[in-house]
Amino acid sequence: MRVRCPGVTGLVVVVIVLAAATAFGLWRRARDGRVVEARVDEPLLGPDELGAPLGERATLVQFSTAFCQPCRAARATLAHVAADTDGVVHVEIDAEHHLELVRRLDIMRTPTTLVLDGSGRIVRRATGAPRLADVRAALPA
Amino acid sequence: MPTRIDPRGPRFAAALTSVVLAAALVTGSAWLLAVQGVVFAAGALLGLPRAPYGLLYARLVRPRLGPPGELEDAAPPRFAQAVGLVFAVVGVIAFAAGLTVVAYVAVAAALAAAFLNAAFGFCLGCEIYLAYRRLFPSQPNTTEVAS
Numbered sequence A: 001m002r003v004r005c006p007g008v009t010g011l012v013v014v015v016i017v018l019a020a021a022t023a024f025g026l027w028r029r030a031r032d033g034r035v036v037e038a039r040v041d042e043p044l045l046g047p048d049e050l051g052a053p054l055g056e057r058a059t060l061v062q063f064s065t066a067f068c069q070p071c072r073a074a075r076a077t078l079a080h081v082a083a084d085t086d087g088v089v090h091v092e093i094d095a096e097h098h099l100e101l102v103r104r105l106d107i108m109r110t111p112t113t114l115v116l117d118g119s120g121r122i123v124r125r126a127t128g129a130p131r132l133a134d135v136r137a138a139l140p141a
Numbered sequence B: 001m002p003t004r005i006d007p008r009g010p011r012f013a014a015a016l017t018s019v020v021l022a023a024a025l026v027t028g029s030a031w032l033l034a035v036q037g038v039v040f041a042a043g044a045l046l047g048l049p050r051a052p053y054g055l056l057y058a059r060l061v062r063p064r065l066g067p068p069g070e071l072e073d074a075a076p077p078r079f080a081q082a083v084g085l086v087f088a089v090v091g092v093i094a095f096a097a098g099l100t101v102v103a104y105v106a107v108a109a110a111l112a113a114a115f116l117n118a119a120f121g122f123c124l125g126c127e128i129y130l131a132y133r134r135l136f137p138s139q140p141n142t143t144e145v146a147s
Helices: A006-031 A071-084 A099-104 A132-138 B008-027 B030-046 B052-064 B075-097 B100-120 B129-135
Strands: A035-037 A058-064 A088-094 A112-117 A122-127
Touching: A006 B008, A006 B100, A035 A132, A058 A071, A071 A088, A071 A132, A099 B129, A112 A132, A122 A132, B008 B030, B008 B052, B008 B075, B008 B100, B030 B052, B030 B075, B030 B100, B075 B100
Parallel strands: A058 A088
Antiparallel strands: A035 A122, A058 A112, A112 A122
């Protein structure tokens, strides 16, 4: 198929791409970092998987990669909550070196944060850098 | 301690990249796309601050702004430049081979990524990194999480 009028075709492509990207960007911004309830069938995690002991009240497990812009903000937020809340610890896992765990937990992008209760059960999950107040509210009692 | 850069530099570069890629789509010019490909290659190899748009930012834009509120890691946007380069190379080859539709799709994908970065600060190239690694695992312990 020959493109008869490349200028018009290109312009239409540009308009469609910008509209679709804007819609996606707004959608992503609205849900990024939201802390949601975990599925009921999530596996238990323990010190063996995490490489660190569980927090007595909660463990904030952050999956990161080397090429992750929002991981730094997530790290600051989670470390802050762990530092000023008794029994809460922050564990950061390099996702690309723990691919088996990443696949088992169905983690598709970083940062992904799992909130574990004292027994290692995954109770909540956030994809994207979570907000401080949301993390505090997500801590198990 | 990884290299930290002014985050407004990559945003400015992404805005310029969007304009150049949109112009490449409208004109159907493989040459314009090739020029952007060279800019992507410079960003991936030298880092964004030493690539053409980064130098422009430092010369023309940065002096008119205040100091940045915070710095960000240099590695993610640099990785994204390499992803952009792949799309630009595919586009140039497709244009040269007469596969116009393939070329448009490649340039459109690169434009979407550049625009998302410019408008929302969202790094699509970085976001797909883990998905890519799930398909193609790296050798153990070649990279460390930037901290």
